[in-house]
Amino acid sequence: MPTFTALTTLAGQDAAERLAEALENLTPEPTGVGSFEIEDGSGLWEVGAYFEAKPDRAGLALLAAMHGAADFVVSELPETDWVAKVRRELTPVEAGRFFVYGSHDADKVPADAVALLIEASMAFGTGHHGTTQGCLQALDGLITDGLLARSVLDLGCGTAVLAMAAARAWPDATVLASDIDLVAVEVAQANTKANGLSGRVRCVEAEGMDHPALAAAAPFDLVLANILKGPLIMLAPAVMDSLESGGFVILSGILNTQADEVIDRYCGLGNSLCDRLVIGDWTTLILRKGDGNQAE
CATH class of the missing domain: 3.40.50.150 (Vaccinia Virus protein VP39)
Structure with missing residues:
Protein backbone atom coordinates (compact mmCIF):
# COMPACT_ATOMS: atom_id res chain seq x y z
CA MET A 1 0.00 0.00 0.00
CA PRO A 2 1.49 3.39 -0.94
CA THR A 3 2.02 6.10 1.65
CA PHE A 4 2.18 9.86 1.22
CA THR A 5 4.32 12.71 2.50
CA ALA A 6 3.46 16.39 2.73
CA LEU A 7 6.32 18.85 3.31
CA THR A 8 6.52 22.62 3.70
CA THR A 9 8.83 25.29 5.12
CA LEU A 10 8.26 28.41 7.17
CA ALA A 11 10.21 30.80 9.37
CA GLY A 12 10.59 30.28 13.11
CA GLN A 13 10.36 27.43 15.60
CA ASP A 14 7.14 28.59 17.25
CA ALA A 15 5.32 28.90 13.93
CA ALA A 16 6.60 25.49 12.82
CA GLU A 17 5.42 23.82 16.02
CA ARG A 18 1.98 25.45 15.75
CA LEU A 19 1.62 24.21 12.19
CA ALA A 20 2.77 20.70 13.17
CA GLU A 21 0.16 20.64 15.93
CA ALA A 22 -2.55 21.79 13.52
CA LEU A 23 -1.58 19.08 11.04
CA GLU A 24 -2.41 16.41 13.59
CA ASN A 25 -6.08 17.44 13.41
CA LEU A 26 -6.31 17.10 9.64
CA THR A 27 -8.65 14.50 8.13
CA PRO A 28 -7.50 11.94 7.09
CA GLU A 29 -5.14 12.00 10.05
CA PRO A 30 -1.42 11.74 9.42
CA THR A 31 0.41 8.77 10.94
CA GLY A 32 3.31 11.01 11.92
CA VAL A 33 4.18 14.71 12.06
CA GLY A 34 7.53 16.37 12.64
CA SER A 35 9.34 19.68 12.47
CA PHE A 36 13.03 20.54 12.45
CA GLU A 37 15.30 23.47 11.72
CA ILE A 38 17.02 23.55 8.34
CA GLU A 39 20.69 23.91 9.25
CA ASP A 40 21.68 26.36 6.51
CA GLY A 41 21.47 29.62 8.43
CA SER A 42 18.21 30.65 6.76
CA GLY A 43 16.10 30.45 9.92
CA LEU A 44 13.61 28.25 8.09
CA TRP A 45 11.98 25.16 9.57
CA GLU A 46 10.63 22.15 7.69
CA VAL A 47 7.32 20.64 8.72
CA GLY A 48 6.34 17.24 7.39
CA ALA A 49 3.55 14.72 7.74
CA TYR A 50 3.11 11.11 6.68
CA PHE A 51 -0.22 9.65 5.57
CA GLU A 52 -1.53 6.17 4.82
CA ALA A 53 -4.34 7.69 2.74
CA LYS A 54 -4.27 10.54 0.24
CA PRO A 55 -4.04 13.77 2.23
CA ASP A 56 -6.59 16.55 1.86
CA ARG A 57 -4.77 18.94 -0.46
CA ALA A 58 -7.31 21.69 0.11
CA GLY A 59 -6.89 21.32 3.85
CA LEU A 60 -3.12 21.43 3.50
CA ALA A 61 -3.33 24.57 1.38
CA LEU A 62 -5.55 26.24 3.97
CA LEU A 63 -3.18 25.34 6.81
CA ALA A 64 -0.20 26.66 4.86
CA ALA A 65 -1.97 29.96 4.21
CA MET A 66 -3.11 30.30 7.82
CA HIS A 67 0.39 29.71 9.20
CA GLY A 68 2.39 31.66 6.61
CA ALA A 69 4.07 28.57 5.18
CA ALA A 70 5.04 27.67 1.65
CA ASP A 71 2.67 25.43 -0.29
CA PHE A 72 2.86 21.82 0.80
CA VAL A 73 4.64 19.46 -1.59
CA VAL A 74 2.77 16.14 -1.59
CA SER A 75 4.54 12.99 -2.75
CA GLU A 76 3.38 9.40 -3.08
CA LEU A 77 5.81 6.76 -1.83
CA PRO A 78 5.59 3.28 -3.32
CA GLU A 79 5.14 0.28 -1.07
CA THR A 80 8.61 -0.81 0.03
CA ASP A 81 10.02 -3.45 2.33
CA TRP A 82 12.31 -0.96 4.04
CA VAL A 83 14.10 -3.49 6.24
CA ALA A 84 14.98 -5.63 3.22
CA LYS A 85 16.08 -2.52 1.32
CA VAL A 86 18.29 -1.36 4.17
CA ARG A 87 19.83 -4.80 4.49
CA ARG A 88 20.75 -4.73 0.80
CA GLU A 89 22.19 -1.22 0.90
CA LEU A 90 23.81 -0.98 4.35
CA THR A 91 27.07 -2.85 4.19
CA PRO A 92 29.27 -3.13 7.29
CA VAL A 93 31.25 -0.04 8.32
CA GLU A 94 34.84 -0.09 9.53
CA ALA A 95 36.04 2.90 11.53
CA GLY A 96 39.42 2.18 13.03
CA ARG A 97 39.06 -0.81 15.34
CA PHE A 98 35.25 -0.62 15.24
CA PHE A 99 33.12 -2.75 12.92
CA VAL A 100 29.42 -1.83 12.75
CA TYR A 101 27.20 -4.46 11.15
CA GLY A 102 23.70 -5.93 10.90
CA SER A 103 22.94 -9.52 11.85
CA HIS A 104 22.70 -10.39 8.14
CA ASP A 105 26.44 -9.64 7.89
CA ALA A 106 27.52 -11.48 11.04
CA ASP A 107 29.77 -13.76 8.99
CA LYS A 108 31.83 -10.76 7.85
CA VAL A 109 33.01 -9.59 11.29
CA PRO A 110 36.84 -9.64 11.44
CA ALA A 111 38.27 -11.64 14.30
CA ASP A 112 40.25 -8.69 15.69
CA ALA A 113 37.50 -6.04 15.37
CA VAL A 114 35.45 -4.39 18.11
CA ALA A 115 32.08 -5.48 16.75
CA LEU A 116 28.89 -3.46 17.23
CA LEU A 117 25.58 -4.95 16.12
CA ILE A 118 22.91 -2.51 14.87
CA GLU A 119 19.91 -4.07 13.16
CA ALA A 120 18.72 -2.72 9.82
CA SER A 121 15.32 -1.92 11.31
CA MET A 122 17.09 0.54 13.64
CA ALA A 123 19.16 2.16 10.91
CA PHE A 124 19.58 5.67 12.30
CA GLY A 125 23.09 5.78 13.73
CA THR A 126 24.41 2.61 12.12
CA GLY A 127 27.75 4.23 11.36
CA HIS A 128 27.07 4.88 7.68
CA HIS A 129 26.46 8.59 8.16
Missing part, protein backbone atom coordinates in the same frame (compact mmCIF):
# COMPACT_ATOMS: atom_id res chain seq x y z
CA GLY A 130 29.61 10.74 8.01
CA THR A 131 28.92 12.13 11.47
CA THR A 132 28.81 8.72 13.15
CA GLN A 133 31.84 7.50 11.22
CA GLY A 134 33.70 10.62 12.24
CA CYS A 135 32.88 10.08 15.92
CA LEU A 136 33.99 6.44 15.79
CA GLN A 137 37.25 7.39 14.07
CA ALA A 138 37.84 10.15 16.62
CA LEU A 139 37.15 7.73 19.48
CA ASP A 140 39.52 5.18 17.93
CA GLY A 141 42.23 7.83 17.75
CA LEU A 142 41.85 8.80 21.41
CA ILE A 143 42.07 5.14 22.44
CA THR A 144 45.22 4.71 20.34
CA ASP A 145 46.71 7.80 22.00
CA GLY A 146 46.23 6.19 25.41
CA LEU A 147 43.06 7.78 26.80
CA LEU A 148 41.76 5.75 29.72
CA ALA A 149 38.23 6.96 30.39
CA ARG A 150 36.45 6.22 33.66
CA SER A 151 33.20 8.06 32.92
CA VAL A 152 31.72 8.61 29.44
CA LEU A 153 28.56 10.32 28.18
CA ASP A 154 26.98 9.78 24.75
CA LEU A 155 24.77 12.89 24.53
CA GLY A 156 21.92 12.58 21.98
CA CYS A 157 22.73 8.90 21.64
CA GLY A 158 20.30 7.72 18.93
CA THR A 159 21.04 4.01 18.63
CA ALA A 160 23.79 4.29 21.30
CA VAL A 161 26.44 3.03 18.89
CA LEU A 162 28.96 5.52 20.33
CA ALA A 163 28.15 4.61 23.93
CA MET A 164 28.53 0.92 23.11
CA ALA A 165 31.87 1.60 21.39
CA ALA A 166 33.09 3.37 24.53
CA ALA A 167 31.85 0.54 26.77
CA ARG A 168 33.75 -1.99 24.68
CA ALA A 169 36.88 0.16 24.72
CA TRP A 170 36.88 0.71 28.49
CA PRO A 171 35.22 -2.24 30.28
CA ASP A 172 35.54 -0.61 33.71
CA ALA A 173 34.13 2.79 32.73
CA THR A 174 30.72 4.18 33.67
CA VAL A 175 28.94 4.82 30.37
CA LEU A 176 25.72 6.80 29.97
CA ALA A 177 23.64 7.21 26.82
CA SER A 178 21.06 10.00 26.85
CA ASP A 179 18.53 11.27 24.35
CA ILE A 180 15.68 13.77 24.39
CA ASP A 181 13.47 11.29 22.51
CA LEU A 182 11.96 8.35 24.40
CA VAL A 183 11.83 6.18 21.26
CA ALA A 184 15.57 6.68 20.77
CA VAL A 185 16.17 5.66 24.38
CA GLU A 186 14.14 2.48 23.84
CA VAL A 187 16.13 1.73 20.67
CA ALA A 188 19.36 2.35 22.57
CA GLN A 189 18.26 -0.07 25.30
CA ALA A 190 17.40 -2.73 22.71
CA ASN A 191 20.79 -2.32 21.06
CA THR A 192 22.73 -2.53 24.32
CA LYS A 193 20.87 -5.74 25.12
CA ALA A 194 21.58 -7.19 21.65
CA ASN A 195 25.28 -6.44 22.17
CA GLY A 196 25.44 -7.90 25.66
CA LEU A 197 25.97 -4.46 27.22
CA SER A 198 22.75 -3.97 29.19
CA GLY A 199 24.65 -3.77 32.46
CA ARG A 200 27.41 -1.62 31.03
CA VAL A 201 25.51 1.23 29.34
CA ARG A 202 22.76 3.10 31.15
CA CYS A 203 20.22 4.71 28.80
CA VAL A 204 18.20 7.69 30.04
CA GLU A 205 15.71 10.15 28.60
CA ALA A 206 17.12 13.62 29.21
CA GLU A 207 16.87 17.11 27.75
CA GLY A 208 20.41 18.34 27.26
CA MET A 209 22.46 17.85 30.41
CA ASP A 210 19.44 17.99 32.71
CA HIS A 211 19.14 14.60 34.43
CA PRO A 212 20.18 13.40 37.90
CA ALA A 213 22.03 10.41 36.41
CA LEU A 214 24.23 12.73 34.34
CA ALA A 215 24.98 14.91 37.34
CA ALA A 216 25.84 11.85 39.44
CA ALA A 217 28.24 10.44 36.81
CA ALA A 218 30.04 13.74 36.21
CA PRO A 219 32.75 14.82 35.81
CA PHE A 220 33.19 12.92 32.56
CA ASP A 221 36.52 12.06 30.99
CA LEU A 222 34.82 12.02 27.59
CA VAL A 223 31.61 13.43 26.18
CA LEU A 224 30.43 12.41 22.69
CA ALA A 225 27.77 14.65 21.18
CA ASN A 226 26.64 13.83 17.65
CA ILE A 227 23.68 16.19 17.40
CA LEU A 228 23.39 19.51 15.49
CA LYS A 229 25.20 22.84 15.45
CA GLY A 230 22.44 24.73 17.27
CA PRO A 231 22.21 22.42 20.30
CA LEU A 232 25.99 22.03 20.41
CA ILE A 233 26.44 25.79 20.72
CA MET A 234 23.58 26.18 23.20
CA LEU A 235 24.79 23.33 25.43
CA ALA A 236 28.49 24.26 25.28
CA PRO A 237 28.76 25.73 28.83
CA ALA A 238 26.87 22.83 30.41
CA VAL A 239 28.86 20.23 28.46
CA MET A 240 32.18 21.76 29.46
CA ASP A 241 31.10 22.16 33.08
CA SER A 242 30.41 18.43 33.16
CA LEU A 243 33.85 17.55 31.80
CA GLU A 244 36.90 16.69 33.88
CA SER A 245 39.83 19.08 33.56
CA GLY A 246 41.92 17.66 30.73
CA GLY A 247 38.94 15.64 29.48
CA PHE A 248 37.88 15.38 25.86
CA VAL A 249 34.73 16.19 23.94
CA ILE A 250 33.93 14.80 20.48
CA LEU A 251 31.41 16.92 18.59
CA SER A 252 29.63 16.10 15.34
CA GLY A 253 26.43 16.68 13.40
CA ILE A 254 28.25 19.74 12.04
CA LEU A 255 28.27 20.78 8.40
CA ASN A 256 31.73 21.73 7.17
CA THR A 257 30.59 25.34 6.77
CA GLN A 258 29.52 25.43 10.44
CA ALA A 259 32.69 24.02 11.97
CA ASP A 260 34.49 27.31 12.65
CA GLU A 261 31.48 28.68 14.54
CA VAL A 262 31.41 25.63 16.82
CA ILE A 263 35.18 25.78 17.31
CA ASP A 264 35.00 29.45 18.28
CA ARG A 265 32.26 28.71 20.80
CA TYR A 266 34.10 25.89 22.55
CA CYS A 267 37.58 27.41 22.35
CA GLY A 268 36.06 30.63 23.69
CA LEU A 269 35.33 28.66 26.86
CA GLY A 270 39.03 27.92 27.29
CA ASN A 271 39.38 24.64 25.42
CA SER A 272 41.81 23.52 22.74
CA LEU A 273 41.03 22.06 19.34
CA CYS A 274 42.94 18.80 19.03
CA ASP A 275 41.74 17.65 15.62
CA ARG A 276 39.02 17.94 13.02
CA LEU A 277 37.90 15.12 10.75
CA VAL A 278 36.03 15.77 7.51
CA ILE A 279 33.91 13.06 5.89
CA GLY A 280 31.89 14.31 2.93
CA ASP A 281 29.85 17.35 3.98
CA TRP A 282 30.35 16.71 7.71
CA THR A 283 32.96 17.71 10.27
CA THR A 284 33.81 16.00 13.55
CA LEU A 285 35.76 17.96 16.18
CA ILE A 286 37.93 16.76 19.07
CA LEU A 287 38.55 19.30 21.82
CA ARG A 288 40.25 19.12 25.19
CA LYS A 289 39.25 21.02 28.30
CA GLY A 290 41.65 23.33 30.04
CA ASP A 291 44.00 24.59 27.30
CA GLY A 292 42.86 27.71 25.46
CA ASN A 293 45.41 27.37 22.63
CA GLN A 294 43.75 26.34 19.36
CA ALA A 295 45.38 23.79 17.06
CA GLU A 296 44.54 22.99 13.49
Whole structure:
Protein backbone atom coordinates (compact mmCIF):
# COMPACT_ATOMS: atom_id res chain seq x y z
CA MET A 1 0.00 0.00 0.00
CA PRO A 2 1.49 3.39 -0.94
CA THR A 3 2.02 6.10 1.65
CA PHE A 4 2.18 9.86 1.22
CA THR A 5 4.32 12.71 2.50
CA ALA A 6 3.46 16.39 2.73
CA LEU A 7 6.32 18.85 3.31
CA THR A 8 6.52 22.62 3.70
CA THR A 9 8.83 25.29 5.12
CA LEU A 10 8.26 28.41 7.17
CA ALA A 11 10.21 30.80 9.37
CA GLY A 12 10.59 30.28 13.11
CA GLN A 13 10.36 27.43 15.60
CA ASP A 14 7.14 28.59 17.25
CA ALA A 15 5.32 28.90 13.93
CA ALA A 16 6.60 25.49 12.82
CA GLU A 17 5.42 23.82 16.02
CA ARG A 18 1.98 25.45 15.75
CA LEU A 19 1.62 24.21 12.19
CA ALA A 20 2.77 20.70 13.17
CA GLU A 21 0.16 20.64 15.93
CA ALA A 22 -2.55 21.79 13.52
CA LEU A 23 -1.58 19.08 11.04
CA GLU A 24 -2.41 16.41 13.59
CA ASN A 25 -6.08 17.44 13.41
CA LEU A 26 -6.31 17.10 9.64
CA THR A 27 -8.65 14.50 8.13
CA PRO A 28 -7.50 11.94 7.09
CA GLU A 29 -5.14 12.00 10.05
CA PRO A 30 -1.42 11.74 9.42
CA THR A 31 0.41 8.77 10.94
CA GLY A 32 3.31 11.01 11.92
CA VAL A 33 4.18 14.71 12.06
CA GLY A 34 7.53 16.37 12.64
CA SER A 35 9.34 19.68 12.47
CA PHE A 36 13.03 20.54 12.45
CA GLU A 37 15.30 23.47 11.72
CA ILE A 38 17.02 23.55 8.34
CA GLU A 39 20.69 23.91 9.25
CA ASP A 40 21.68 26.36 6.51
CA GLY A 41 21.47 29.62 8.43
CA SER A 42 18.21 30.65 6.76
CA GLY A 43 16.10 30.45 9.92
CA LEU A 44 13.61 28.25 8.09
CA TRP A 45 11.98 25.16 9.57
CA GLU A 46 10.63 22.15 7.69
CA VAL A 47 7.32 20.64 8.72
CA GLY A 48 6.34 17.24 7.39
CA ALA A 49 3.55 14.72 7.74
CA TYR A 50 3.11 11.11 6.68
CA PHE A 51 -0.22 9.65 5.57
CA GLU A 52 -1.53 6.17 4.82
CA ALA A 53 -4.34 7.69 2.74
CA LYS A 54 -4.27 10.54 0.24
CA PRO A 55 -4.04 13.77 2.23
CA ASP A 56 -6.59 16.55 1.86
CA ARG A 57 -4.77 18.94 -0.46
CA ALA A 58 -7.31 21.69 0.11
CA GLY A 59 -6.89 21.32 3.85
CA LEU A 60 -3.12 21.43 3.50
CA ALA A 61 -3.33 24.57 1.38
CA LEU A 62 -5.55 26.24 3.97
CA LEU A 63 -3.18 25.34 6.81
CA ALA A 64 -0.20 26.66 4.86
CA ALA A 65 -1.97 29.96 4.21
CA MET A 66 -3.11 30.30 7.82
CA HIS A 67 0.39 29.71 9.20
CA GLY A 68 2.39 31.66 6.61
CA ALA A 69 4.07 28.57 5.18
CA ALA A 70 5.04 27.67 1.65
CA ASP A 71 2.67 25.43 -0.29
CA PHE A 72 2.86 21.82 0.80
CA VAL A 73 4.64 19.46 -1.59
CA VAL A 74 2.77 16.14 -1.59
CA SER A 75 4.54 12.99 -2.75
CA GLU A 76 3.38 9.40 -3.08
CA LEU A 77 5.81 6.76 -1.83
CA PRO A 78 5.59 3.28 -3.32
CA GLU A 79 5.14 0.28 -1.07
CA THR A 80 8.61 -0.81 0.03
CA ASP A 81 10.02 -3.45 2.33
CA TRP A 82 12.31 -0.96 4.04
CA VAL A 83 14.10 -3.49 6.24
CA ALA A 84 14.98 -5.63 3.22
CA LYS A 85 16.08 -2.52 1.32
CA VAL A 86 18.29 -1.36 4.17
CA ARG A 87 19.83 -4.80 4.49
CA ARG A 88 20.75 -4.73 0.80
CA GLU A 89 22.19 -1.22 0.90
CA LEU A 90 23.81 -0.98 4.35
CA THR A 91 27.07 -2.85 4.19
CA PRO A 92 29.27 -3.13 7.29
CA VAL A 93 31.25 -0.04 8.32
CA GLU A 94 34.84 -0.09 9.53
CA ALA A 95 36.04 2.90 11.53
CA GLY A 96 39.42 2.18 13.03
CA ARG A 97 39.06 -0.81 15.34
CA PHE A 98 35.25 -0.62 15.24
CA PHE A 99 33.12 -2.75 12.92
CA VAL A 100 29.42 -1.83 12.75
CA TYR A 101 27.20 -4.46 11.15
CA GLY A 102 23.70 -5.93 10.90
CA SER A 103 22.94 -9.52 11.85
CA HIS A 104 22.70 -10.39 8.14
CA ASP A 105 26.44 -9.64 7.89
CA ALA A 106 27.52 -11.48 11.04
CA ASP A 107 29.77 -13.76 8.99
CA LYS A 108 31.83 -10.76 7.85
CA VAL A 109 33.01 -9.59 11.29
CA PRO A 110 36.84 -9.64 11.44
CA ALA A 111 38.27 -11.64 14.30
CA ASP A 112 40.25 -8.69 15.69
CA ALA A 113 37.50 -6.04 15.37
CA VAL A 114 35.45 -4.39 18.11
CA ALA A 115 32.08 -5.48 16.75
CA LEU A 116 28.89 -3.46 17.23
CA LEU A 117 25.58 -4.95 16.12
CA ILE A 118 22.91 -2.51 14.87
CA GLU A 119 19.91 -4.07 13.16
CA ALA A 120 18.72 -2.72 9.82
CA SER A 121 15.32 -1.92 11.31
CA MET A 122 17.09 0.54 13.64
CA ALA A 123 19.16 2.16 10.91
CA PHE A 124 19.58 5.67 12.30
CA GLY A 125 23.09 5.78 13.73
CA THR A 126 24.41 2.61 12.12
CA GLY A 127 27.75 4.23 11.36
CA HIS A 128 27.07 4.88 7.68
CA HIS A 129 26.46 8.59 8.16
CA GLY A 130 29.61 10.74 8.01
CA THR A 131 28.92 12.13 11.47
CA THR A 132 28.81 8.72 13.15
CA GLN A 133 31.84 7.50 11.22
CA GLY A 134 33.70 10.62 12.24
CA CYS A 135 32.88 10.08 15.92
CA LEU A 136 33.99 6.44 15.79
CA GLN A 137 37.25 7.39 14.07
CA ALA A 138 37.84 10.15 16.62
CA LEU A 139 37.15 7.73 19.48
CA ASP A 140 39.52 5.18 17.93
CA GLY A 141 42.23 7.83 17.75
CA LEU A 142 41.85 8.80 21.41
CA ILE A 143 42.07 5.14 22.44
CA THR A 144 45.22 4.71 20.34
CA ASP A 145 46.71 7.80 22.00
CA GLY A 146 46.23 6.19 25.41
CA LEU A 147 43.06 7.78 26.80
CA LEU A 148 41.76 5.75 29.72
CA ALA A 149 38.23 6.96 30.39
CA ARG A 150 36.45 6.22 33.66
CA SER A 151 33.20 8.06 32.92
CA VAL A 152 31.72 8.61 29.44
CA LEU A 153 28.56 10.32 28.18
CA ASP A 154 26.98 9.78 24.75
CA LEU A 155 24.77 12.89 24.53
CA GLY A 156 21.92 12.58 21.98
CA CYS A 157 22.73 8.90 21.64
CA GLY A 158 20.30 7.72 18.93
CA THR A 159 21.04 4.01 18.63
CA ALA A 160 23.79 4.29 21.30
CA VAL A 161 26.44 3.03 18.89
CA LEU A 162 28.96 5.52 20.33
CA ALA A 163 28.15 4.61 23.93
CA MET A 164 28.53 0.92 23.11
CA ALA A 165 31.87 1.60 21.39
CA ALA A 166 33.09 3.37 24.53
CA ALA A 167 31.85 0.54 26.77
CA ARG A 168 33.75 -1.99 24.68
CA ALA A 169 36.88 0.16 24.72
CA TRP A 170 36.88 0.71 28.49
CA PRO A 171 35.22 -2.24 30.28
CA ASP A 172 35.54 -0.61 33.71
CA ALA A 173 34.13 2.79 32.73
CA THR A 174 30.72 4.18 33.67
CA VAL A 175 28.94 4.82 30.37
CA LEU A 176 25.72 6.80 29.97
CA ALA A 177 23.64 7.21 26.82
CA SER A 178 21.06 10.00 26.85
CA ASP A 179 18.53 11.27 24.35
CA ILE A 180 15.68 13.77 24.39
CA ASP A 181 13.47 11.29 22.51
CA LEU A 182 11.96 8.35 24.40
CA VAL A 183 11.83 6.18 21.26
CA ALA A 184 15.57 6.68 20.77
CA VAL A 185 16.17 5.66 24.38
CA GLU A 186 14.14 2.48 23.84
CA VAL A 187 16.13 1.73 20.67
CA ALA A 188 19.36 2.35 22.57
CA GLN A 189 18.26 -0.07 25.30
CA ALA A 190 17.40 -2.73 22.71
CA ASN A 191 20.79 -2.32 21.06
CA THR A 192 22.73 -2.53 24.32
CA LYS A 193 20.87 -5.74 25.12
CA ALA A 194 21.58 -7.19 21.65
CA ASN A 195 25.28 -6.44 22.17
CA GLY A 196 25.44 -7.90 25.66
CA LEU A 197 25.97 -4.46 27.22
CA SER A 198 22.75 -3.97 29.19
CA GLY A 199 24.65 -3.77 32.46
CA ARG A 200 27.41 -1.62 31.03
CA VAL A 201 25.51 1.23 29.34
CA ARG A 202 22.76 3.10 31.15
CA CYS A 203 20.22 4.71 28.80
CA VAL A 204 18.20 7.69 30.04
CA GLU A 205 15.71 10.15 28.60
CA ALA A 206 17.12 13.62 29.21
CA GLU A 207 16.87 17.11 27.75
CA GLY A 208 20.41 18.34 27.26
CA MET A 209 22.46 17.85 30.41
CA ASP A 210 19.44 17.99 32.71
CA HIS A 211 19.14 14.60 34.43
CA PRO A 212 20.18 13.40 37.90
CA ALA A 213 22.03 10.41 36.41
CA LEU A 214 24.23 12.73 34.34
CA ALA A 215 24.98 14.91 37.34
CA ALA A 216 25.84 11.85 39.44
CA ALA A 217 28.24 10.44 36.81
CA ALA A 218 30.04 13.74 36.21
CA PRO A 219 32.75 14.82 35.81
CA PHE A 220 33.19 12.92 32.56
CA ASP A 221 36.52 12.06 30.99
CA LEU A 222 34.82 12.02 27.59
CA VAL A 223 31.61 13.43 26.18
CA LEU A 224 30.43 12.41 22.69
CA ALA A 225 27.77 14.65 21.18
CA ASN A 226 26.64 13.83 17.65
CA ILE A 227 23.68 16.19 17.40
CA LEU A 228 23.39 19.51 15.49
CA LYS A 229 25.20 22.84 15.45
CA GLY A 230 22.44 24.73 17.27
CA PRO A 231 22.21 22.42 20.30
CA LEU A 232 25.99 22.03 20.41
CA ILE A 233 26.44 25.79 20.72
CA MET A 234 23.58 26.18 23.20
CA LEU A 235 24.79 23.33 25.43
CA ALA A 236 28.49 24.26 25.28
CA PRO A 237 28.76 25.73 28.83
CA ALA A 238 26.87 22.83 30.41
CA VAL A 239 28.86 20.23 28.46
CA MET A 240 32.18 21.76 29.46
CA ASP A 241 31.10 22.16 33.08
CA SER A 242 30.41 18.43 33.16
CA LEU A 243 33.85 17.55 31.80
CA GLU A 244 36.90 16.69 33.88
CA SER A 245 39.83 19.08 33.56
CA GLY A 246 41.92 17.66 30.73
CA GLY A 247 38.94 15.64 29.48
CA PHE A 248 37.88 15.38 25.86
CA VAL A 249 34.73 16.19 23.94
CA ILE A 250 33.93 14.80 20.48
CA LEU A 251 31.41 16.92 18.59
CA SER A 252 29.63 16.10 15.34
CA GLY A 253 26.43 16.68 13.40
CA ILE A 254 28.25 19.74 12.04
CA LEU A 255 28.27 20.78 8.40
CA ASN A 256 31.73 21.73 7.17
CA THR A 257 30.59 25.34 6.77
CA GLN A 258 29.52 25.43 10.44
CA ALA A 259 32.69 24.02 11.97
CA ASP A 260 34.49 27.31 12.65
CA GLU A 261 31.48 28.68 14.54
CA VAL A 262 31.41 25.63 16.82
CA ILE A 263 35.18 25.78 17.31
CA ASP A 264 35.00 29.45 18.28
CA ARG A 265 32.26 28.71 20.80
CA TYR A 266 34.10 25.89 22.55
CA CYS A 267 37.58 27.41 22.35
CA GLY A 268 36.06 30.63 23.69
CA LEU A 269 35.33 28.66 26.86
CA GLY A 270 39.03 27.92 27.29
CA ASN A 271 39.38 24.64 25.42
CA SER A 272 41.81 23.52 22.74
CA LEU A 273 41.03 22.06 19.34
CA CYS A 274 42.94 18.80 19.03
CA ASP A 275 41.74 17.65 15.62
CA ARG A 276 39.02 17.94 13.02
CA LEU A 277 37.90 15.12 10.75
CA VAL A 278 36.03 15.77 7.51
CA ILE A 279 33.91 13.06 5.89
CA GLY A 280 31.89 14.31 2.93
CA ASP A 281 29.85 17.35 3.98
CA TRP A 282 30.35 16.71 7.71
CA THR A 283 32.96 17.71 10.27
CA THR A 284 33.81 16.00 13.55
CA LEU A 285 35.76 17.96 16.18
CA ILE A 286 37.93 16.76 19.07
CA LEU A 287 38.55 19.30 21.82
CA ARG A 288 40.25 19.12 25.19
CA LYS A 289 39.25 21.02 28.30
CA GLY A 290 41.65 23.33 30.04
CA ASP A 291 44.00 24.59 27.30
CA GLY A 292 42.86 27.71 25.46
CA ASN A 293 45.41 27.37 22.63
CA GLN A 294 43.75 26.34 19.36
CA ALA A 295 45.38 23.79 17.06
CA GLU A 296 44.54 22.99 13.49
